[in-house]
Amino acid sequence: MTTAGPHHQAQQLQGIDEIECVTPDLNGVARGKVMTAEGFLEGRRLQMARGVLLQCIMGGYPPAKFYGSDDGDLALVADPAQIHRLPWSDEPRALAICDAVELDGRPSGLSSRGQLKAVIARYAERGLAPVVATELEFFVFAANADPTQPFLPPQGKDGRREMGHSAFSVSSNNGLRPFFHEVYRCMAALGLPRDTFMHEMGVSQFEINLLHGDPLLLADQTFLFKHLLKEVALKHGLTVVCMAKPLARTPGSSMHIHQSLVDNASGRNLFSDEHGAPTDTFHHFIGGLQACLADFTALFAPNVNSYQRLCHPYASPNNACWSEDNRAAGLRIPASAPVARRVENRLPGADANPYLAIAASLAAGLHGIERQIVPAAAIQGEFEVPEHLSLPCTLHAALQRLKHSALARELFGHEFIEGYIATKTLELSDFLDEITPWERRVLAAQA
Secondary structure, eight states: OOOSOHHHHHHHTTTOOEEEEEEEOTTSOEEEEEEEHHHHHTTOOEEEEGGGGGOOTTSOOOOGGGTOTTOOEEEEEEEEEEEEEOTTOSSOEEEEEEEEEOTTSOBOTTOHHHHHHHHHHHHHHTTEEEEEEEEEEEEEEEOOOOTTSOOOOOBOTTSOBOOSOOTTOOOSTTSOHHHHHHHHHHHHHHTOOEEEEEEOSSTTEEEEEEOOBOHHHHHHHHHHHHHHHHHHHHHTTEEEEOOSOOSTTSOOOBEEEEEEEEETTTOOBTTBOTTSOBOHHHHHHHHHHHHHHHHHHHHHSOSTTHHHHHTSOTTOOOBOOEEESOTTSSEEEOSOOGGGOOEEEOOOBTTSOHHHHHHHHHHHHHHHHHHTOOOOOOOOSSOOOOGGGBOOOSHHHHHHHHHTOHHHHHHHOHHHHHHHHHHHHHHHHHHHTSOOHHIIIIIGGGO
């Protein structure tokens, strides 16, 4: 499977019987196979059907024409830097994040991890290195065996459930200290450095900030962290939810992406000049995001539920405006020293595929740099969103925008965009086959 560092890998996997060899699918879900440690260390090739990368969130697949009419195989090739013993597993077990490549060794156009690597390579060709950090919000709920019932926060130490007034609280009353203690332990074991942690605005909602670094590394870390959260929650009888909007009348969950750009030769942040002022590169990066966000909205907001968050835009702005330290803008420039000047893309939800969201955001910024796109003027204070900076507000509208985007095909390839739209259209159709409780509660009485 991989031949890099066999002696080190043998030591790393000592006592391990099985390895979960996974790659992110279109939705960022870990898909793959479990391989024996013996076969892994011998370098046996592991193959998986191409269509798995386009698997719908509810388990179905689009027509085979979108992944090859014969549904042939891909190879899963482990990244030697992303092989981990699983600290939450009761039995010795490991996980390897893999690239999905064609059998002839070419990167698969359907792989979201491959898409991110391709964008990073385009920067490298220009002597540039993007730097990113992610902020992931999530909810921790009591076990929820019946999906027809709303999520509830866990029972606190005082016997009550949180009511929504605990934002920025550091109290232990929610009884979640043992859960988070194990989360932190597992993060350390996986080499996931954390910056800050806080209780967010929502009921039993929390946020973790991962330290800035290489975009592929941060995508891998975000992918691992979401996997870790759910596994540890199961051990504690809890449910972790990374939906964009799991509760009505409560703030949704985002995955903000902070981005800056470094010159490979000098290591200098190219968003600030020698006097600390913003550069043309900084403004062109913003201009590219403004030019692309509407076309790429479906990549940042991939589910029907994503638009529940964006349609109630408290701190979740559905616009391509930019502003200095204004959370109402989709593109916020946080207050910082010039050396740390960065652009925060606030559009992605916690449900977004981190590889794809980072790839789309960086591709948009590079597009602006290459075309020297000048952004609209910055907006401060309370503002009305200009029509040309508004974004699609439903999944259907976002998919239609993506479908007609020549730019999306140029940057991500026809195969990927067509496959993405096919999968998401199938998911949308499945949702529209459901009759919701609101329809039964409100509309039935009107007949």
